[in-house]
Amino acid sequence: MRDRALVALAVSVLIGCSAPLAYQPLEAPTPSAVRALPTTAPAIQVATPTPDPGPTQEQLAAACSGLAVTSAALYSGKTHPLVVINEEWGDYVDSAYAINKKWISGAWPSTSIQLVVCAPYKQDASEKVRSCGRWKRQSDGVYGRLFSYRYKMKVRVVAATAKTLQSTTLYGSAPGCYSSKYSSLDLSRKPPWKMYGSVLRRSWPQTPSAVGVAL
DSSP: OHHHHHHHHHHHHHTTOSSOOOOOOOOOOOOOOOOOOOSSOOOOOOOOOOOOOOOOHHHHHHGGGTOOOTTSOOSOSSOOOEEEEETTTTSEEOTTSGGGHHHHHTSSOGGGOOEEEEEOOOTTOEEEEEEEEEEEOTTTOOEEEEEEEEEEEEEEEEETTSOEEEEEEEEOOOOOTTOSOOSEEOTTSOSSEEEEOOOSSOOOOOOOSSOOEEO
16 A cells, blocks of 8 residues: 555656646637638630721822832732722822722721722823814914823822732823813913813813814
8 A cells, every 4th residue: 555655646746746637628719700702703804906997098098109008908809999099189099089989988998908099190191192283362363273182191000018010001082173072271371272181080071162263
């Protein structure tokens, strides 16, 4: 009995406690508030590319000056949308040409244009066709020679690369010596007088009020 008492005393001394150990359970920590995570990921904003509007009127006109139109359509297919550029009056798509209405209305958008027709509309580009002999001006009796002229214009067909595909010279009509239809005749000038036929885009027939009398 004495040995058992000594062993119990030794054990109590080793564990640093003279009394029996009492079990004390640990308290669970109170959970703190946790922010709920979103169930779906936020939408990713993707930039929508802006569609190419195609070449502008100024860029199309520049093809007539040898500058390639990089945003124009390639020359291909059976149908070749085109515009006619009036080089003489500021390089623009002239609405007087009926074919340009397709570009103006959007039936042929800029992105579809393959060809540019360069039309240097110059009324002073002309050539003499015939001599109508000597005439007498009725207002003052001055005599002079009368010549018949016709307008001409060199037209080029240019691809988007500014390469000339075709070129041709167009001619207006040449009035007859006794014709009453012409586009220009100025008898107020000193002779010789020049009588011009129709212009290349439209005809402006006139009825002269004081045409000279043939000799």
